Amino acid sequence: MHPERWQRLESLFQEAIERKPDERRDFLSQACAGDPSLRAEIEQLIAGYEKAGTFIEGSPALTGATLLVPEPEEEAVAGRRLGAYELIREIGRGGMGVVYLAARADEEFLKRVAIKLVLADFDHESINRRFRNERQILASLDHPNIARLLDGGTTEGGSPFFVMEYIEGQPIKDYCDSQRLSTVERLKLFRAVCSAVHYAHQNLIVHRDIKPGNILVTVDRTPKLLDFGIAKLISPDAQLGEITEATSRVMTPDYASPEQARGEHITTASDVYSLGVLLYELLTGHRPYRVTSRSPLEIIQAICEQEPDKPSTAIARTQTAPGGEGQTTITLTPETVSRARNSEPGKLRRQLMGDLDNIVLKAMRKEAPRRYASVEQLSEDIRRHLEGLPVTARKDTLSYRAGKFVRRHKAAVAAAIVVFIALLAATGVTLRQARVALVERDKAERRFNQVRKLANAVMFKYHDGIQELPGSTPVREMLVKDALEYLDGLAQEATGDASLQRELATAYEKVGDVQGDPYSASLGDTTGALASHRKSLAIREALLAADPSSAGVRGDLASSYLKLGDILWLGGDWNSALDVYLKARDINEALAAADPSNSRLRSDLALNYVTVGDTLIETGDLPGALVNQRKALAIREELAASASELKAKINVGVSHTKVADTLTRIGQKEECLMEYEKSVGTFEALLAVDPSSVPVRRYLVNTAQRLGEALLKYGEMDRALVVLRKGAAIAESLAAADPADAVARRNLNGAYSSLAHALLKKRDYPQSLAMYRKTLEIALATSAADPSNAQARRDVMVAYNQIGSVLDESNNLPEAEQSYRKALAIGEALSAADHTTAQPRNDLADLYQELGRISAKRDASETALELHRKALALRESLASESPANADFSGALADSCLDLGKMLTMAASSNRSPPGGQLRLWTEARALFQRSQDIYLKLKDSGALTKDQASNLGELANEVARCDAAMSRFRAR
Numbered sequence: 024m025h026p027e028r029w030q031r032l033e034s035l036f037q038e039a040i041e042r043k044p045d046e047r048r049d050f051l052s053q054a055c056a057g058d059p060s061l062r063a064e065i066e067q068l069i070a071g072y073e074k075a076g077t078f079i080e081g082s083p084a085l086t087g088a089t090l091l092v093p094e095p096e097e098e099a100v101a102g103r104r105l106g107a108y109e110l111i112r113e114i115g116r117g118g119m120g121v122v123y124l125a126a127r128a129d130e131e132f133l134k135r136v137a138i139k140l141v142l143a144d145f146d147h148e149s150i151n152r153r154f155r156n157e158r159q160i161l162a163s164l165d166h167p168n169i170a171r172l173l174d175g176g177t178t179e180g181g182s183p184f185f186v187m188e189y190i191e192g193q194p195i196k197d198y199c200d201s202q203r204l205s206t207v208e209r210l211k212l213f214r215a216v217c218s219a220v221h222y223a224h225q226n227l228i229v230h231r232d233i234k235p236g237n238i239l240v241t242v243d244r245t246p247k248l249l250d251f252g253i254a255k256l257i258s259p260d261a262q263l264g265e266i267t268e269a270t271s272r273v274m275t276p277d278y279a280s281p282e283q284a285r286g287e288h289i290t291t292a293s294d295v296y297s298l299g300v301l302l303y304e305l306l307t308g309h310r311p312y313r314v315t316s317r318s319p320l321e322i323i324q325a326i327c328e329q330e331p332d333k334p335s336t337a338i339a340r341t342q343t344a345p346g347g348e349g350q351t352t353i354t355l356t357p358e359t360v361s362r363a364r365n366s367e368p369g370k371l372r373r374q375l376m377g378d379l380d381n382i383v384l385k386a387m388r389k390e391a392p393r394r395y396a397s398v399e400q401l402s403e404d405i406r407r408h409l410e411g412l413p414v415t416a417r418k419d420t421l422s423y424r425a426g427k428f429v430r431r432h433k434a435a436v437a438a439a440i441v442v443f444i445a446l447l448a449a450t451g452v453t454l455r456q457a458r459v460a461l462v463e464r465d466k467a468e469r470r471f472n473q474v475r476k477l478a479n480a481v482m483f484k485y486h487d488g489i490q491e492l493p494g495s496t497p498v499r500e501m502l503v504k505d506a507l508e509y510l511d512g513l514a515q516e517a518t519g520d521a522s523l524q525r526e527l528a529t530a531y532e533k534v535g536d537v538q539g540d541p542y543s544a545s546l547g548d549t550t551g552a553l554a555s556h557r558k559s560l561a562i563r564e565a566l567l568a569a570d571p572s573s574a575g576v577r578g579d580l581a582s583s584y585l586k587l588g589d590i591l592w593l594g595g596d597w598n599s600a601l602d603v604y605l606k607a608r609d610i611n612e613a614l615a616a617a618d619p620s621n622s623r624l625r626s627d628l629a630l631n632y633v634t635v636g637d638t639l640i641e642t643g644d645l646p647g648a649l650v651n652q653r654k655a656l657a658i659r660e661e662l663a664a665s666a667s668e669l670k671a672k673i674n675v676g677v678s679h680t681k682v683a684d685t686l687t688r689i690g691q692k693e694e695c696l697m698e699y700e701k702s703v704g705t706f707e708a709l710l711a712v713d714p715s716s717v718p719v720r721r722y723l724v725n726t727a728q729r730l731g732e733a734l735l736k737y738g739e740m741d742r743a744l745v746v747l748r749k750g751a752a753i754a755e756s757l758a759a760a761d762p763a764d765a766v767a768r769r770n771l772n773g774a775y776s777s778l779a780h781a782l783l784k785k786r787d788y789p790q791s792l793a794m795y796r797k798t799l800e801i802a803l804a805t806s807a808a809d810p811s812n813a814q815a816r817r818d819v820m821v822a823y824n825q826i827g828s829v830l831d832e833s834n835n836l837p838e839a840e841q842s843y844r845k846a847l848a849i850g851e852a853l854s855a856a857d858h859t860t861a862q863p864r865n866d867l868a869d870l871y872q873e874l875g876r877i878s879a880k881r882d883a884s885e886t887a888l889e890l891h892r893k894a895l896a897l898r899e900s901l902a903s904e905s906p907a908n909a910d911f912s913g914a915l916a917d918s919c920l921d922l923g924k925m926l927t928m929a930a931s932s933n934r935s936p937p938g939g940q941l942r943l944w945t946e947a948r949a950l951f952q953r954s955q956d957i958y959l960k961l962k963d964s965g966a967l968t969k970d971q972a973s974n975l976g977e978l979a980n981e982v983a984r985c986d987a988a989m990s991r992f993r994a995r
Contacts, residue, residue, distance in 0.1 A: 035051075035054050035055070035061075035065055036065050036069070038050070038054075039051060039065060039069060040069060047069070051065060051066070104128060105125070105138060105140070105176065105178065105184060106174070106176045107127055107128060107174075108125040108126065108127060108128055108136060108138060108174075108186060109125060109126055109127075109128035109837070110123045110124075110125045110138065111123070111124045111125055111126060111135075111837065111838060112124050114137065120139055120140060120141055121139070121140060122137055122138065122139045123137070123138045123139075123140075124136075124137060124189060125137070125138045125186070126837060126841070135189045135841065136173055136174075136186050136187065136188065136189050137170075137186070137187045137188070137189045137190070138184055138185070138186050138187075139184060139185055139187065140178065140182055140183065140184035140185075141182045141183065141184075160228055160251045161185065161187065161251055164222070164223060164226060164228070164251075166218070166219050166222045166223075167245070168215050168216065168218055168219035168222075168245065168246050168247060168248055169219045169222070169223070169247065169248045170187050170188055170190055170247050170248065170249045171187065171188045172185060172186070172187055173186045173187060173188060174186035187249075190239045190241065190247045190249065191241060191242070192239035192240045192241040192242070192247065193239065193240055194235040194236050194238065194239060194240075195212065195216070195235050195238040195239070195240050195246055195301075195305070196235040196304060196305060197235070198239075198240035199212065199240075199305055199363075200308075200363040201804070202804075202807075203362070203363055203364065203365045204364065204365070205364055205365045205366065206306060206364055206366070206371065206374045206375070206379075207409065209305045209306065209364070210405050210408070210409060211409070212240065212244065212246055213298075213301070213302055213305060213405065214402050214405055214406065215245070215246050216238055216246050216248065216298070216301075217298065217398050217399070217401060217402035217405075218402065219246070219248040220233065220248065220294055220298060220398045221397065221398040221399045221402065223248075223251075223294075224291045224294070224397070224398060228251070229289055229290065229291055229293060229294055230248070230251060230294050230297075231283070231289060231293060231294070231297075232250060232275055232278070232297075233248075233278060233294055233297035233298055233301060234275050234277070234278040234297070234301065235301065235304070237249045237250045238301075242803055242807050243807075244807075276322040276323055276326070277300070277310060277322060278297045278300045278301065279293075279297070279323070279326060280292070280293040280296035280297060280326070280391070281296070281326050281327045281389050282391060284323040284326050284327055285327065290391065291397065291398070292391035292392075292394050293391070294398060295386055295394045295395050295397070295398055295401060296386065296387055296388075296391075296394060298386060298398060298401060299383055299384075299385075299386025299387035299394075299401075300387060302382075302383050302386065303331065303334055303337075303383050303387065306334050306364075306375060306379060306383065307334045307337045307338050307360065307375070308338070308344070308355050308359075308360040308363060308364075309337045309338070309340060309342070309344065309355060309360075310344065311331035311332070311337070311387065312325035312326065312329050312331060313325070313329070313342075327389070331384070331387060333375075333376075333380040333384065334375045334379060334380055334383050335372050335373075335375035335376040335379075335380050338357055338360050338361070338368065338371055338372060338375065339357050339368070339372070340355070340357075341354070341355065341356045341357070342354075342355055343355075377417070378408045378414050378416070378417060379408065381414065381416035381417045382401070382404050382405060382408065382414060382416045384416075385404075385416040386401055400415070404416055504534060521566060521569070521570070524562055524565075524566055525562075525563075525566065525575075525576070525579065527562060528558075528559045528562040528563050528566070528579065528583070529559070529579070531555045531556070531558045531559035531562070532555070532556065532559040532582065532583065532586060534551075534555045535551075535552040535553075535555035535556040535559065535586060535590075536552075536586070538551040538552035538555060539551065539552025539553070539590060539593070539765070540552070540586075540589070540766070541589050541590070541592070541593045541766060548765075548808075548809055549590055549593060549809055549811065549812045549814075549815075550809060550811045550812070552590050553587070553590045553591075556583060556586045556587045556590060557587065559583050559586070560580070560583040560584070560587060563576060563579050563580045563583050564580065566579075567580055574614060574617070574618075577610050577613075577614060578610070578611075578614060578624070578627070580610060581606075581607040581610040581611050581614070581627065581631070582607075582627075584603040584604065584606045584607035584610075585603075585604065585607045585630065585631065585634060587603050588600045588601075588603040588604045588607070588634055588638075589634070591603065592634075592637070592638060592641075593812070593814045596813075596857065597638050597641045597642055597861075597862070598642065600634075600638050601635070601638040601639070601642060604631065604634045604635050604638055605635065607631050607634075608628075608631045608632070608635055611624065611627050611628040611631045612628060614627075614628075615627075615628045622662055622665075622666065625658055625662060626658070626659075626662060626671075626674070628658065629654075629655040629658040629659050629662070629674065629678070630655070630674075632651045632652070632654045632655035632658070633651070633652065633655045633677070633678065633681055635651045636648045636649070636650075636651035636652040636655065636681060636685065637681070639651065640684070640685060640688055641861060641862060642861065642905075643861055643901075643904055643905025643908050643911070644905070645685060645688050645689050645905070645908055645909075648685045648688075649682070649685045649686070649689065652678065652681045652682045652684075652685050653682060655678050655681065656675070656678035656679065656681075656682055659671070659674040659675045659677075659678050660675055660678075662674070663675045669709065669713070669716070669718075669719075670718075672705065672709055673705075673706075673709065673718060673719060673722060675705055676701075676702045676705035676706050676709070676722060676726065677702070677722060679698045679699070679701045679702035679705065680698070680699065680702040680722075680725065680726045680729060682698045683695045683696075683697075683698035683699040683702065683729065683730075683733070684729060686698060687729075687733050687736070688908060688909060688910055689909055689964075689966065690909035690961065690964055690965055690966020690967070691965055691966075692733075692737050692965060695733055696730070696733060696734070696737075699726065699729060699730040699733060700730065702726045702730075703723070703726050703727060703730060703746075706719055706722055706723040706726060707723065710723060717757065717760075720753050720756075720757055721757060721766075721767070721770060723750070723753060724750045724753050724754045724757070724770050724774055725750075725770065725773075727746050727747065727749055727750030727753075727774075728747065728750050728773055728774055728777045730746050731743045731744075731746040731747035731750065731777055731778075731781065732777050732780070734746065735777075735780065735781050735784060736968055736969075737968070737969065738969040740781065740784060740785060743781050744778075744781050744782075744785070747774070747777050747778040747781050748778060750774050750777075750778075751771075751774040751775060751778050753774075754767070754770050754771040754773075754774035754775075755771060755774075757770065757771070758770070758771040765805060765808075765809075768801050768804075768805060769801075769805065769818070771801060772798045772801040772802055772805075772818060772822075775794050775795075775797050775798045775801075776794075776795070776798045776821070776822075776825065778794055779791045779792075779794035779795045779798065779825065779829075780825070782794060783828065783829055783832065786832075788829055788832065788833040791829050792826065792829045792830070792833075795822060795825045795826045795829060796826065798818075798821075798822045798825070799819070799822035799823065799826060801818075802815065802818035802819040802821075802822045803819055803822075805818065806818070806819050813853060813856070813857070816849055816852075816853060817849075817853060817862075817863075817866065819849060820846045820849035820850050820853070820866065820870075821846070821866075823842050823843070823845040823846035823849070824842070824843065824846040824869065824870060824873065826842045827839045827840070827841075827842035827843040827846065827873060827877075828873065830842060831843075831873070831876070831877060831880075836877060836880055836881055839877055840874070840877045840878075840881070843870065843873050843874045843877060844874070846870055847867075847870045847871075847874060850863070850866050850867045850870045851867060853866070853867075854866070854867045861901055861904070861905065861911075864897050864900070864901060865897070865901055865911070865914070867897060868893075868894045868897035868898050868901070868914065868918070869894075869914075871890045871891070871893045871894035871897070872890070872891065872894040872917075872918060872921060874890050875887045875888075875889075875890035875891040875894065875921065875925070876921070878890060879925060879928070884925070884928065884929055884932070887925055888922075888925050888926070888929065891918070891921055891922040891925050892922065894918050894921075894922075895915075895918045895919065895922055898911070898914055898915040898918045899915060901914075901915075902914075902915040909961060909964070909966035912957055912960070912961060912966075913957070913958075913961055913966070913967075913968065913971055915957060916953075916954040916957035916958050916961070916971065916974075917954075917971070917974070919950040919951070919953050919954035919957070920950070920951065920954040920974055920978065920981075922947075922950055923946075923947040923948075923950035923951045923954065923981065924947075924981075926943045926944075926946055926947035926950070927943070927944070927947045927981070927984070927985070929943050930943035930944045930947065930988065940988075940992065941989060941992040941993070944985050944988045944989050944992070945985075945989060947981075947985050948982060948985035948986065948989065951978055951981045951982045951985060952982055954974070954978060955975065955978040955979070955982065958971055958972075958974065958975040958978070959975070962975070
């Protein structure tokens with residue numbers, strides 16, 4: 024298009040879109056009189072403007088990409104083949120292209136990819152040339168922070184497409200905010216982005232569209248630079264770098280440089296500017312320019328004329344800004360901005376003042392020559408800031424360099440000053456030394472006792488006073504760690520002081536609680552919690568060795584065993600947890616027997632019985648578990664009858680839940696439902712007295728979840744949904760009140776999971792899938808924060824498995840298999856790390872069985888048989904180790920039934936010789952008979968579920984079918 028015609032077209036288009044739709048026809052008739060082709064082009068621009076997506080953000084007049092926007096493709100894409108790939112669903116669309124999620128369809132290997140191709144009917148040569156340009160650019164780039172090109176080709180219609188690695192992640196701004204990354208963490212992540220852009224520049228490529236949406240951050244905190252669709256080759260000889268005047272202004276206005284906005288020549292300095300805008304937003308939460316509308320023209324005017332506030336000033340603003348995923352707008356305040364950066368307004372302002380203000384503003388200079396000469400220089404200045412070195416963005420004065428030196432070498436400078444002062448005062452000190460020493464000794468002793476008193480007040484009085492307040496977890500962590508720092512220092516000076524050592528052990532225990540207590544508000548740091556509790560245990564064991572008769576020290580030691588056991592239990596190490604729980608029980612039984620009127624000792628013993636009971640359930644000793652839980656309930660009911668404390672009444676409700684959990688595993692329906700309802704009744708009565716009680720609401724969530732699952736197990740769908748929705752609503756309010764509370768997040772995960780399971784049973788697939796995806800988000804965030812937490816990794820595995828089950832039932836088999844295989848990878852790793860514990864093996868058997876069913880549906884019979892046999896082997900070992908466990912027995916019967924069906928399918932397929940078919944029918948018959956026998960035993964004990972009862976009904980027919988087939992083969 025001729026430049027003059029393009030300018031006229033752009034001018035008339037801008038005037039047209041500023042008018043109301045019903046006024047545009049008359050305007051165009053007058054403005055385009057005598058030039059029908061001009062009018063047609065403007066009308067096409069307007070249609071594209073109204074339909075354009077976010078593939079290239081901003082006004083179509085600025086992108087030039089809507090000149091050829093077609094009608095969206097109507098035909099379904101799922102299952103469509105492009106070369107070796109099968110399309111799954113659309114994941115992005117814009118002015119010139121569309122991106123699909125896809126997978127290899129040739130069974131060479133399983134891999135999800137992103138496929139980008141030109142929109143249907145979009146065969147304009149300039150667009151196809153730009154598309155091939157992007158493909159060529161990606162092919163030349165190989166960097167860990169740039170999305171890789173995997174493949175490419177041409178559709179049957181002649182349109183180009185290319186295949187990229189599929190990045191599962193969040194836009195960098197959303198990721199930083201959701202993870203509450205500090206300023207330092209954001210700067211380190213930004214430097215990785217700089218590395219990718221610098222690499223592109225070294226390969227003579229200017230990206231030209233750097234923005235948060237084009238930088239995704241994965242779960243392992245790796246940023247990936249995407250979308251080189253409007254990138255430009257800066258080699259003067261490269262034909263691929265040629266661009267038209269119209270396409271030279273393709274951009275995202277909010278992040279475009281002044282020279283982009285003016286349509287001038289683009290160099291690497293433009294990417295430096297865009298990185299500066301991105302850094303401004305990452306550090307402050309705000310965009311640099313104040314505009315009154317989202318008009319691209321107003322934004323461009325601001326870019327070219329308005330000077331941005333310093334970042335340290337911008338954070339003080341309160342304004343409405345575009346929201347992240349699922350949000351139209353958000354309100355930014357100094358408090359919300361600081362909270363998202365794990366800081367507070369004053370501290371964040373001080374962090375940004377000086378170096379960072381100057382670094383960001385230098386990157387964003389209006390004049391390109393005044394910016395950093397390269398992205399590498401920008402990144403290097405950030406490195407120097409992080410290491411406390413002078414940066415090039417600030418004036419190199421003596422006071423600035425001196426200040427930097429002092430901050431880097433505080434200890435050495437302070438020591439030099441001390442030495443200097445000491446030399447000056449040496450003669451006077453010698454004469455007064457004896458008298459001062461006596462005075463200082465008394466002063467030090469008084470100060471020692473004052474610091475110790477203050478530390479204890481902070482640790483016990485203040486910490487315990489705010490422990491149950493929603494949102495108090497970070498403050499509790501700060502209080503306890505500050506107190507511990509004082510006590511740790513004092514302990515080094517008073518190693519022989521037993522009372523101080525006891526205080527230090529208690530401080531470590533409290534730090535461990537704040538870090539990772541599974542049953543109250545905590546940060547979810549199980550690794551840190553385990554280390555803190557082991558420090559506490561070591562001190563207490565040493566104290567007991569020095570004074571074996573001290574009842575107080577023995578009680579403290581039992582507490583350490585219990586705390587340590589809780590963390591081990593959470594990590595799935597049930598055998599080790601049982602070992603320390605039994606040590607604690609021996610101590611607590613002896614202490615309670617020696618002082619039977621001491622209610623605190625009896626309460627500790629009841630808790631100990633609960634922990635032992637919980638662990639015996641997991642190791643398969645259900646009768647032993649029930650004995651311990653009923654002992655705990657009896658003690659707690661007796662204590663609550665003579666006490667007015669809330670905790671005593673809560674404990675009664677908890678013990679009813681624990682007894683019900685055990686009865687559910689054994690399969691005693693009526694008794695378990697009665698115990699759950701007693702527990703719910705207890706908590707609801709307490710909540711009526713104090714509706715704001717966090718502990719009561721937390722326990723009500725857990726009990727409602729368990730009651731709902733039991734009702735679902737026994738076929739009472741409507742009651743289950745009512746109970747589970749109530750529990751999920753309470754869990755949501757608790758998690759929202761204290762986002763830092765890992766226990767609240769895990770309880771919310773469990774509540775969503777149970778509700779999703781009920782919705783799946785009701786065949787409400789969309790709602791069930793949406794709920795399970797919420798559980799996956801929570802689990803992934805928790806696991807990323809504490810990678811060594813086996814329970815958190817199991818939560819991720821369970822979420823993938825549950826998502827797979829919904830996709831399976833709704834007949835989306837390819838995605839179901841993908842989800843199951845993600846779960847299987849985690850399950851196999853967890854089982855390999857702990858092959859003696861029941862839970863990981865049971866999980867692994869579930870996954871083998873689910874994948875076996877999927878494989879059968881996808882006509883991979885040999886794979887299906889192999890997976891079912893693996894599942895059966897695990898089921899047999901679990902059932903033989905724990906014959907009283909109804910869940911394990913029922914699962915074994917289910918596995919026998921499933922494998923038997925697979926064998927009959929293989930025998931009926933006529934793929935095996937007659938002798939082989941007879942063997943298959945014989946093996947299937949034995950499995951059906953074994954399944955029937957187990958189901959009948961469960962029925963006699965009252966442990967047969969509704970689904971298993973349905974299976975039992977068909978087993979007689981399966982056995983008879985096998986007998987008939989076997990007779991036919993033997994008669995030949």
